[in-house]
Amino acid sequence: MSKKAWAILRDSRFAGVILIALLLACWQLSAMYLVKSPTWPTVTRIFEAWIENLADGTLVRHMLATFWRQMLGYGLAICIGVMLGLAMGYYRVLYNLFEPLVEVLRPIPGPAYLPILVLFVGIGHEMKVVLILVASVFPILLNTYSGVRSIDRVQFDTARTLGLNTLQTFRELVIPAASPQILTGMRISLAISLILAILGEMIVSNDGLGYFTLLAQRTFKVPEMYAGIFTLAAFGYALNRIFLLVEAKLIRWHYESSGRT
Amino acid sequence: MPDYLRVDRLEKRFSSHGRAAFHDLTFGVDQGAFVALIGPSGCGKSTLLHIMAGLSAPSAGVVRLAGEPVHEPRADMMFVFQQYTKSIFPWKTVLENVLLGVKYQSSASRKALEDLCVEHLEMVGLARYPHYYPYQLSGGMQQRVAIARALARRPKILLMDEPFSALDAMMRVELQDLLLNLWHDLGLTILFVTHDLDEALYLGQRVIMLSASPGTIAEDVAVPLAYPRRQIETRSEPTYLELRERLYRNMVEQVMAGRADAP
Numbered sequence: 001m002s003k004k005a006w007a008i009l010r011d012s013r014f015a016g017v018i019l020i021a022l023l024l025a026c027w028q029l030s031a032m033y034l035v036k037s038p039t040w041p042t043v044t045r046i047f048e049a050w051i052e053n054l055a056d057g058t059l060v061r062h063m064l065a066t067f068w069r070q071m072l073g074y075g076l077a078i079c080i081g082v083m084l085g086l087a088m089g090y091y092r093v094l095y096n097l098f099e100p101l102v103e104v105l106r107p108i109p110g111p112a113y114l115p116i117l118v119l120f121v122g123i124g125h126e127m128k129v130v131l132i133l134v135a136s137v138f139p140i141l142l143n144t145y146s147g148v149r150s151i152d153r154v155q156f157d158t159a160r161t162l163g164l165n166t167l168q169t170f171r172e173l174v175i176p177a178a179s180p181q182i183l184t185g186m187r188i189s190l191a192i193s194l195i196l197a198i199l200g201e202m203i204v205s206n207d208g209l210g211y212f213t214l215l216a217q218r219t220f221k222v223p224e225m226y227a228g229i230f231t232l233a234a235f236g237y238a239l240n241r242i243f244l245l246v247e248a249k250l251i252r253w254h255y256e257s258s259g260r261t
Numbered sequence: 262m263p264d265y266l267r268v269d270r271l272e273k274r275f276s277s278h279g280r281a282a283f284h285d286l287t288f289g290v291d292q293g294a295f296v297a298l299i300g301p302s303g304c305g306k307s308t309l310l311h312i313m314a315g316l317s318a319p320s321a322g323v324v325r326l327a328g329e330p331v332h333e334p335r336a337d338m339m340f341v342f343q344q345y346t347k348s349i350f351p352w353k354t355v356l357e358n359v360l361l362g363v364k365y366q367s368s369a370s371r372k373a374l375e376d377l378c379v380e381h382l383e384m385v386g387l388a389r390y391p392h393y394y395p396y397q398l399s400g401g402m403q404q405r406v407a408i409a410r411a412l413a414r415r416p417k418i419l420l421m422d423e424p425f426s427a428l429d430a431m432m433r434v435e436l437q438d439l440l441l442n443l444w445h446d447l448g449l450t451i452l453f454v455t456h457d458l459d460e461a462l463y464l465g466q467r468v469i470m471l472s473a474s475p476g477t478i479a480e481d482v483a484v485p486l487a488y489p490r491r492q493i494e495t496r497s498e499p500t501y502l503e504l505r506e507r508l509y510r511n512m513v514e515q516v517m518a519g520r521a522d523a524p
Contacts (some may be wrong), residue, residue: 092347145354152344152347155348155350157311157316157340158342158348159332160333160334161316161339161340162362162414163334163336163362163365164361172350172361176350177352211307234329251352253352253394256397257346257351257395259397
């Protein structure tokens, strides 16, 4: 292999994209010639099903349903997690009051809240939103308060010598200083919120990508099932990319100051 | 006894191990004076400066500014920290950093405040950099931003905690001369903490040396060297060299005593 080709392979993600294409090709060929089974449709057949369901609006409708409930739960988690986290990080008394409780609740896997939620909020839209909320609030909360607590003493002293009051200190110092960690928590929770949205939809729902995928499987529309999963992959990927773009814009100073780009 | 800025029987004990950083510390600083405060590490000179700024409370004693006790930070007494990478907020541009010190305290228009800040950036030689971020500047420039921010609040006193000790030798020399010019032009009173004897002698009209812990005043000497001082010439004057030797001997004694004293 020439030096130049090796450099391209090492320094770009070109090879990774090729690998995905190769895997899809293997899938296609195996479905055409090796495993002729209704559970293993060709990629082209899945693609057709995908186009059909996109064209008639079905997938878009389900995607929007998922997106809406995910963003509702996730948005509430951000509000609660960031506000409580800022308060806990700043006021030691609140930290000492709530931190043990958070440590006890945090290890409970999100789906474990499901039976309780069904009892209290039923099986409707609200249940899914609350499920997403309780599962995705913890990474945001933890990262927010640990971000605030790791702000350097010198920075608080600076704020004091400049005569900033508490509200101004939050605005000018606490929130921006903790924002890299808050955003880390938000990125973790973004993935969690999608997982819980799909889970909720698979358990009981009449719309959403989770519902669409599971229903396709139950009604033996196997290409549609795969199309649903592919849509989820694209959806999750897009969400994460958008998040990273926004993050890079918001805390460019952080990457530049810490020598990363 | 000079009594513009006064420290009266000041004591600081650390709650963790009960040992005193310093005790029974009494001295005064004249209005318009440049006083350098020096001492071996661990003598509590930085703690002393924080207490004088009202950033932390003493265990006993009182700090007075023009007769008034100081309990918290005041607008006419600004602090310049050693860690400029922290005290200059990295998420703000140079201009925003300087604005931070004035925008909540003044009802003037944004434009007027910005002009005021740019004017102070000019004073420290940063007129061309208002829209740069700290990470785009050298350490010396970042510390200049901190000085501009302090000055934009038009303080009477600057309390400086080893402001140049993290800088390389060339930048330190530049900033020392800049500081002397600002002191002269603005009629500031400066209390400057350093562990560098040469820096203390070069800058100060007076050098106060603290002993090792618990810190007390080991020496309090006037530096009879004319201003403006010159980096090469001043540092080779006989008076400078004599004072340097005397203080250096004393400092070595302090360090040795501190060692023998150690548990």
